[in-house]
Amino acid sequence: MKIGELAKITGCQVGTIRFYETSGLLPAAPRTQGNYRVYGEEHKKALQFILHCRALDLSIDEVKELINLKSAQASDARKAHSIIENHILEINKKITQLESLKSELEFLAHKCGHDHREEKGETCCLIEALHQ
Template sequence: MKIGELASLTGCPVETIRYYEREGLLPEPARSASNYRLYAGSHAERLRFIRHCRTLDMTLDEIRTLLDYHDHPRQPCNAVNGLIDEHLAHVEARIEQLQALRGALVALRSRCSGEADSSQCGILSALAQPAAEEITAHRESSHVPGPHGSH
């Protein structure tokens, strides 16, 4: 099948298929006499595997590792478990970051009722102030210990 047919079959854009080829995730297909790429069913299966991994927000390096285990089925799968455990920890950390972001946005939103001119907007005023991370970083970088080494 040609690349357009593979794209239709898998729901994957043509440019993404070409990208996965360049990245070495998809093997290079055979070529027709007129130099068209000719894909097999194995390409569609591999592309579905890659796309499933991408829906789980896995990186290309993680996908490469999983494909290596998939392609060499005699390897022990404990490393696959480890990769998933690491990815899960990453996802959990991102969830915590997103919850903190949500809290910051809720607090920011509570600063404005929308009743005044934008010159009086509490959100705009708060955004003009340094972020808490900037203040903390500045304090830590400019800290000079007192005469007894304490503050």
């Protein structure tokens, strides 16, 4: 199949497929005589694997490490577990950062007690605070 068809089947942008190919995540597609890249079932499977990992917010580097791991090999399995465990730790850090961001926003939102339903010339403390 051509790249457009692979894009359609997988719901992945053509540019993203090219990026995965140039970064070595996807095996290079052989070309036809007309110089079109031809993608097969192995490309589709590899791309779906990449997309699944990306949907889990794994980085390109993490996907690179995961992509060739064999499920029946203990050393590979240990690698996979360690990558996922590290990823969970990173997610926990992000959750902590987002919670602190949320508190900051809630503080800002409650800083101004005016309802602003009418033009009363009241100063909005929220807008004022954003300027500080």
